[in-house]
Amino acid sequence: HVQLVESGGGSVQAGGSLTLSCVLSGYKRDCMGWFRQAPGKEREGVAAINTFGGSKVHPAYSDSVKGRFNISRDLAKQAVYLQMNSLEPEDTGMYFCAAVSGWGAIYCSGALRQGFPSGYWGQGTQVTVS
Numbered sequence: 001h002v003q004l005v006e007s008g009g010g011s012v013q014a015g016g017s018l019t020l021s022c023v024l025s026g027y028k029r030d031c032m033g034w035f036r037q038a039p040g041k042e043r044e045g046v047a048a049i050n051t052f053g054g055s056k057v058h059p060a061y062s063d064s065v066k067g068r069f070n071i072s073r074d075l076a077k078q079a080v081y082l083q084m085n086s087l088e089p090e091d092t093g094m095y096f097c098a099a100v101s102g103w104g105a106i107y108c109s110g111a112l113r114q115g116f117p118s119g120y121w122g123q124g125t126q127v128t129v130s
Helices: 105-113
Strands: 003-007 010-012 018-025 031-037 044-050 069-074 079-084 093-100 125-129
Touching (some): 018 031, 018 125, 031 069, 031 105, 044 069, 044 079, 044 105
Parallel strands (some): 010 125
Antiparallel strands (some): 031 044, 093 125
C-alpha cells in the first residue's frame, strides 16, 4: 500500500520562503515530485527528482519556479523536500506530492511534463502567498 504524506504548507508574504516535505510509505518509486493547482486552473508540475536506482541526482523544474525552488531528497527516509524561496502570489495553490514508477532516473523531467501518469498522490498541502 503506497501512501504519500505532505507537510509544511502555510501562509507567507510575498518574497518569503516555505519548505514542503513529503514522505513515501511503501515500495520505492523511480521519481517523486511536486505539483500544484490554483483555483480554476489546471494542475501544474513544479519539480521532480529521481528517488531510486542511483546516487546521482537529477532534479527537474518547471520554468515558472526555476531558480527559486529547490527539490531535494532523503533516500533513507523516502522523503522529498521542496524549498520555496522568493515566493510570489502566483505560487498560491494546493501543492501535491506524487510518486511514479516506470521512468529511469534521468527521465523524471519527462515524467513531470507528463503529469506523473499512473502515479500515486498525496492529499495536498495549501500554500498561500499574499
